[in-house]
Amino acid sequence: MTTSSAGPAALGADAGTAIAKQRHSEGKRAERRLGLLLCAPAIIVMLAVAAYPLVYAVWLSFFRADLRTPDDQEFIGLGNYITVLSSPIWWNAFGVTMFITVIGTFFQLVLGMLLAIVMHRTIIGRGLVRTSALVPYAIVTVVAAFSWRFAWTQNLGWLAGESAPLTDRWSSLWIIILSEVWKTVPFMALLLMAGLALVPEDLLKAASMDGANAWQRFWRVTVPIIKPAILVALLFRTLDSFRIFDNIFVLTSGANDTASVSILAYNNLIRGLNLGIGSTMSVLIFISIAIIAFIYIKLFGAAAPGAGDDRR
Amino acid sequence: MEPRFRKARSRPWQHFAALSAVGALAFGLVSCASDDTVVVNVYGGTAAAGFDRIIASCNEAAEGRYRIQGNLLPADADSQREQFVRRLASRDSGMDLLGMDVTWTAEFAEAGWIRELTAEQAELATADILQPPIDTATWQDRLYGIPKHTNVQLLWYRPSLTPQPPRTWDEMLEMAAELRDRGEIYQIGFTGARYEGYVVGFNTLLNSFGGDLVNEDSTEATIDENTLQALELMSRFATSGLASASLSNAQEPEVFAEFQQGRSAFSLNWPYVLSAMRAAAETDAQSRSVYEDMAFAQYPEVVPGEPARVTLGGMNYAISTFSEHPEEAFDAAMCLRSPEHQLWAALDAGDVPANVTVYDDPEFQDAYPMYEILLEQLEIAVPRPKTPFYQNISTIVSSTLSPPAAIDPEATADELRDRIQDTLEGRGILP
Numbered sequence: 241m242t243t244s245s246a247g248p249a250a251l252g253a254d255a256g257t258a259i260a261k262q263r264h265s266e267g268k269r270a271e272r273r274l275g276l277l278l279c280a281p282a283i284i285v286m287l288a289v290a291a292y293p294l295v296y297a298v299w300l301s302f303f304r305a306d307l308r309t310p311d312d313q314e315f316i317g318l319g320n321y322i323t324v325l326s327s328p329i330w331w332n333a334f335g336v337t338m339f340i341t342v343i344g345t346f347f348q349l350v351l352g353m354l355l356a357i358v359m360h361r362t363i364i365g366r367g368l369v370r371t372s373a374l375v376p377y378a379i380v381t382v383v384a385a386f387s388w389r390f391a392w393t394q395n396l397g398w399l400a401g402e403s404a405p406l407t408d409r410w411s412s413l414w415i416i417i418l419s420e421v422w423k424t425v426p427f428m429a430l431l432l433m434a435g436l437a438l439v440p441e442d443l444l445k446a447a448s449m450d451g452a453n454a455w456q457r458f459w460r461v462t463v464p465i466i467k468p469a470i471l472v473a474l475l476f477r478t479l480d481s482f483r484i485f486d487n488i489f490v491l492t493s494g495a496n497d498t499a500s501v502s503i504l505a506y507n508n509l510i511r512g513l514n515l516g517i518g519s520t521m522s523v524l525i526f527i528s529i530a531i532i533a534f535i536y537i538k539l540f541g542a543a544a545p546g547a548g549d550d551r552r
Numbered sequence: 553m554e555p556r557f558r559k560a561r562s563r564p565w566q567h568f569a570a571l572s573a574v575g576a577l578a579f580g581l582v583s584c585a586s587d588d589t590v591v592v593n594v595y596g597g598t599a600a601a602g603f604d605r606i607i608a609s610c611n612e613a614a615e616g617r618y619r620i621q622g623n624l625l626p627a628d629a630d631s632q633r634e635q636f637v638r639r640l641a642s643r644d645s646g647m648d649l650l651g652m653d654v655t656w657t658a659e660f661a662e663a664g665w666i667r668e669l670t671a672e673q674a675e676l677a678t679a680d681i682l683q684p685p686i687d688t689a690t691w692q693d694r695l696y697g698i699p700k701h702t703n704v705q706l707l708w709y710r711p712s713l714t715p716q717p718p719r720t721w722d723e724m725l726e727m728a729a730e731l732r733d734r735g736e737i738y739q740i741g742f743t744g745a746r747y748e749g750y751v752v753g754f755n756t757l758l759n760s761f762g763g764d765l766v767n768e769d770s771t772e773a774t775i776d777e778n779t780l781q782a783l784e785l786m787s788r789f790a791t792s793g794l795a796s797a798s799l800s801n802a803q804e805p806e807v808f809a810e811f812q813q814g815r816s817a818f819s820l821n822w823p824y825v826l827s828a829m830r831a832a833a834e835t836d837a838q839s840r841s842v843y844e845d846m847a848f849a850q851y852p853e854v855v856p857g858e859p860a861r862v863t864l865g866g867m868n869y870a871i872s873t874f875s876e877h878p879e880e881a882f883d884a885a886m887c888l889r890s891p892e893h894q895l896w897a898a899l900d901a902g903d904v905p906a907n908v909t910v911y912d913d914p915e916f917q918d919a920y921p922m923y924e925i926l927l928e929q930l931e932i933a934v935p936r937p938k939t940p941f942y943q944n945i946s947t948i949v950s951s952t953l954s955p956p957a958a959i960d961p962e963a964t965a966d967e968l969r970d971r972i973q974d975t976l977e978g979r980g981i982l983p
């Protein structure tokens with residue numbers, strides 16, 4: 241309740257309450273104003289760096305716009321979308337991206353979980369284990385990708401020998417997935433380890449007393465508790481994997497049908513200078529990512545602590 | 553050490569004095585460097601061997617009117633173009649003189665990024681220059697570039713295997729088949745990987761049959777009987793078993809390596825093969841044996857009786873629209889590619905001169921014994937399709953015709969027509 245006792249004794253209790261209320265709401269309003277003011281720079285910067293290019297990209301995607309023919313701009317409605325969505329090149333890249341996303345994320349989750357458990361349970365040299373596990377994540381992606389590329393180069397790399405796996409589609413795709421998994425397993429493990437720290441030891445001990453073996457304890461106790469952490473990790477990694485660019489750019493630059501949608505957008509926008517088609521692809525990637533995020537957040541919402549109480 | 557640090561820290565004015573001294577020094581250096589001389593920034597080709605010597609010579613000749621500054625670009629053509637395009641699209645005035653691949657003229661001109669030469673400049677820039685390089689610097693009858701160097705492929709062969717080089721493609725295929733039957737080395741080296749070099753090779757075949765990929769003003773794909781013939785020849789060659797097994801992965805280095813290792817009897821490659829083999833022969837016995845048994849000939853005829861129309865390589869200078877010193881840039885370009893400096897570039901970097909007089913120089917003739925063949929081929933050499941969309945068309949051609957052995961002439965021609973036409977109409981998607 242309000243702090244009516246603060247009012248002078250001469251005034252009636254009701255009047256005092258009213259003044260206090262007014263003061264309080266005034267304070268609240270001032271606070272909100274201050275809050276908005278404090279947020280404003282961030283919002284303005286966000287609008288400038290994110291909203292403007294986004295809206296501009298959407299705008300451009302409705303035009304025939306090519307930097308090489310600046311006098312030949314024309315509004316063509318959904319023409320670019322029809323062109324892109326009816327192109328086998330786009331769908332091939334989409335398939336490649338989905339393949340890398342699904343397979344890559346799966347391995348990242350499994351290996352990340354293993355690594356997280358190891359890091360969580362390590363007793364000797366804990367700091368060393370955790371630090372060394374994080375090394376791949378600390379290396380700049382492009383640098384790591386270059387070392388992978390050299391490792392898989394014919395006659396030069398220690399992994400390739402006489403073969404040239406980066407000139408073939410499927411072996412290239414697996415190498416891309418491998419380097420992606422290698423790079424991000426530590427990140428996955430980090431997120432999952434944060435989840436593991438939340439699991440009360442007592443609960444595991446109790447389960448143990450009830451006769452649950454290690455697998456049952458993990459599957460029936462740990463996983464349900466860290467489900468939110470798993471989903472957040474999966475969400476991050478799925479979104480990141482869907483936007484995969486640098487690894488492919490260095491390893492194959494999209495040759496032999498290994499281009500992801502981001503590579504395709506880059507090729508058309510930056511290399512091909514076709515602003516219309518390139519923007520259309522960017523918008524389509526944006527939409528795909530929004531859909532993925534939406535699906536996950538729906539799932540995540542259902543599994544969040546509190547929200548799932550009725551199911552227990 | 554410790555006490556001295558303490559002492560310094562306790563007297564901030566010393567820091568200030570030191571800082572001001574450094575600042576004054578730095579300012580002095582900066583003002584020294586920019587003593588009002590116009591700086592002409594050159595991009596492209598500046599990493600070539602011996603180019604710094606040419607720049608120094610031109611700077612001396614400029615007598616302080618301007619100073620040429622060479623700038624580095626990435627090594628491969630695609631990345632070079634990307635940097636140009638990105639900076640030109642944002643109207644960067646920091647680039648004055650652009651060393652451009654011969655295929656970019658139409659694109660850069662159409663986008664308004666490079667200046668058309670004035671009548672007076674055009675006269676100076678084309679005097680004493682071979683016609684085909686001038687063509688590569690021209691878009692819709694306007695001259696945008698100052699031809700610097702040029703290039704055409706030759707046929708390299710092994711006289712011990714075939715004393716007389718094949719005159720035509722058919723003859724070359726026959727000879728190779730014969731060599732194979734005799735158990736000799738027989739392979740024909742050709743750049744068939746999915747990249748620009750494959751387009752160069754295919755463009756040669758196509759033009760020699762009398763065809764082209766786009767029409768004059770680049771509004772339509774011109775796929776016709778000639779295209780079909782070129783595709784048939786390409787397919788026949790790729791499936792004959794006479795090409796290297798790695799034809800679909802072969803770029804210039806691979807084609808060169810196969811020749812160097814004595815695995816190919818014929819090799820279609822640029823003139824650099826001679827100087828590269830000469831250098832390799834100095835240290836490597838295998839290379840020496842090839843070097844002592846190699847010769848060059850005209851690129852084989854595609855239509856018997858008509859010399860092949862070989863695709864032009866090379867580089868032109870263009871002046872950026874956004875340059876603040878176009879006059880100085882033009883003068884700098886003329887100096888950088890003066891006959892004298894072209895000779896230097898030919899000897900140091902292997903750049904084939906665009907300047908006719910250089911071919912008369914004994915020193916040049918000595919280093920380029922194939923100069924007569926080069927001149928003959930250069931007379932009728934052809935540029936790659938002239939269109940602002942060349943980059944896209946090149947990608948489409950190399951991907952549609954890859955791998956060479958999978959070409960099905962009729963179907964491939966149709967696919968080529970559709971995809972090139974789409975690109976010309978702005979609907980093409982780059983893979």
